[in-house]
Amino acid sequence: MTLASEMGQRLFLTGATGFIGAHVLRAAIAAGHEVDALTRSKGNAEALEARGAKSITGDLSYREGAWREAVRKADAVIHLAQPQTFGRRVTTERARQYCLHRLDMDRALFKAIDPAKTRRIVYVAGTSYYGDCGPEICDETAVPHPRGWGPYLAPAIESLPEYVARGLPIVAAFPGWVYGAGSWFAQYVLEPLRDGRPVYGLRGPARYTSPVHVEDCARAILHLTGHGEIGSRYFIVDDLPVPGERLAEIAAKALGVRGRGRKLPFVMLRLLSGHVIADSLAYENRLSNHRLKSTGFSFAFPSCEQGVPNAVQQWLINQLDRNR
Template sequence: MRVFVTGATGWVGSAVVRELIAHGHKVVGLSRSEEKAAGLAADGAEVLLGMVGDLDLIRKGASEADAVIHTAFNHDFSRFAANAAEDRVAIETMGSVLKGSDRPIVVTSGLGLLAPGRIATEDMPAPPVSDRWPRASEAAAEALAADGVRGAAVRLPPSVHGEGDHGFIPILINLAREKGEAAYIGDGLNRWCGVHRDDAARCYRLVLETGVTAHAYHPIDDEEGVPFRRIAETIGKGLGVPVVSKTPEEAADYFTWFGMFAGMDMPASSALTRERIGWAPTGPGFIEDIGGDYYYR
């Protein structure tokens, strides 16, 4: 297949590009900088230089592809609502040129607010778009599916880990380093799950190769939910700092804007994904990996 990948130089997208090329697919990758485009080309991809907000450009990329994988998203949470709106328009724009064909679009979503206090499964509907959670990636894909486009979402866990990670775990590590202690909220029993970056990339490929037959997929490693306290303990050990519990009031000062995520309960199952597309994780598990030396250099 000729696959158009947005976010092709990002943490997840670059791994998806390499995974697709390694298995014989042709990739056209969207890159917002010439410097990153050089690395993309070195991986064997064709480069489309520009931003995801350039609607004519992404329309062209989608129109000339057999499939679209959308991993781009601006994670500046100070303007989360605006970024979510831009993301929705991008998905709608690319999807508009896929109507009337059998060409699929696979978008990227997350597990936040999907099933608080329960283990999220692939058959659960996406949470409604709201002021608290404005990201509408999955809602946009569902609207396209209702209009005859083969659309689906890969729901990534809060940690897509591996060497070079610059996501949520490094944020927690930097906070612990700055504050001199690794923290959790209350009893720390709210759960996070994770997946190794390469395992996540393989999931995207298998979703395409098996025909995009479901509305959502979960690349989650063998632990459906790790208590946040255990994450803090791993970070504390890695940095050699104390591990402490924070009250909600203390947590607001310690975590600041990140407190919403630190307090989320986000366990998830990947049982249906494994059954439907034959996916299984092969990389290191969540706690094993974030305990690695490279996270603390």
Template structure:
């Protein structure tokens, strides 16, 4: 299969590209710079110049492919709502280019948009359209495309996708702890994050592409259902040789500043349905084991 991949040189997307190539697929990767294009070619893929805001480049990439995996996202939290709107428009453009065909579209969402009290979130949970979280725009776009007959799968990633080269939430926590000399958790630190290794996530993207049924389906890239935030904070404290400290809600919010919302997420989730349907079986190290290896703490 010839697969168009957005975010193809990113942390998750580059692992997806390698997973697809290793499985015998051809990859056409979206590249917003000459450097990215060279990186894709070196990995064994072909490069397609453009970016997520160039909708014509997205449409032409889709037209040249048998299926699409959308891992790209503008990671600028200072304009998060705007970035979510960019994602919605990109998904809509690619989906419309797929309308009338049986070619699959795999889009990326986040477990964090699901807030299910007192139980694990499952693949069947759907965020309310009235949710204040702008990230739901991606799923709403996918839902609308499915109503038009597009074959679409929503793959929800947990707050931490870890592994070598991680520049996401865990490195942000490490940076804050290094700067302030303490690793903080809120109250008892009982809020929990699910997690997955980037290579296990990449395998799931491939399986979703190969096996996604007609209509719409939702998958959870969850290898670990919920790791207590206190455990993460303590591991970071150990890695930096700084104390792990409990703070009140107000103190924790001040400590984490703009990241307080994310640090306070409590979004344990299940992937049992995903595993049963796709035969996905995570094999890589868990988050704490990955942190314990020490690579996260090298400057």
């Protein structure tokens, strides 16, 4: 059975204040859905209300809380909340804690869902779970070789079939490198370019990756609440895998700066950013969006050649607004 995602649904959205979640919220409100948006902080709750959501203050680390009531009433749940991943060096210990904490959050959320009421749960994972796919284009049936964050996402992703078997209508979404006017793209690419600092990369041959503009990613996640098949996985990546450094090259051009790439050996990059981030740059990941497109989804930015200039433009506007 498919839901008509164009029709108003009652959505429960976790991670609504995050990088992707903010765009999912905007797309959901624009499409006429009623959104119960979860946040841990009162300040964020006010911002969510201002954007048209009904804010629910709660923490998935705790099994109890008023948020459970809102979950039980949802036609669809979109689960984006995750422990913090960026902003500091990502050591192996920090990644292990991430893994355990994420499993706890998932468990608490899934326990609160009423499968008789909720028709889809879109669980947002990441393509680092598939990791090293070699030089061929892969689809969702490929054997995963988790890299970067992937090994720390794997226990959560590999628990999903058991929840599906227990009757939860889970659709798993796997976004690739999600670029936009925030998160890692601002931290590792746009801010260094603006400040004349180098954009660090890994020495050696060009390694291809599969990017997606955050607005397309958000629209695809929302689309899957209506068109995703229960128990299936969907890559959310644009049409064109590119060498990782291509995103910084396009961004530099859009910013009108020369841009200094500095390629470091793995050990140096690991010292600078931690093992997980260094490993995220060390593998090939060319993924197909055929399955997603076969559900009727189409991209506003089919490649980063179109999408990155738009993301840069958005980021510049945000900078101006912040400085006003």
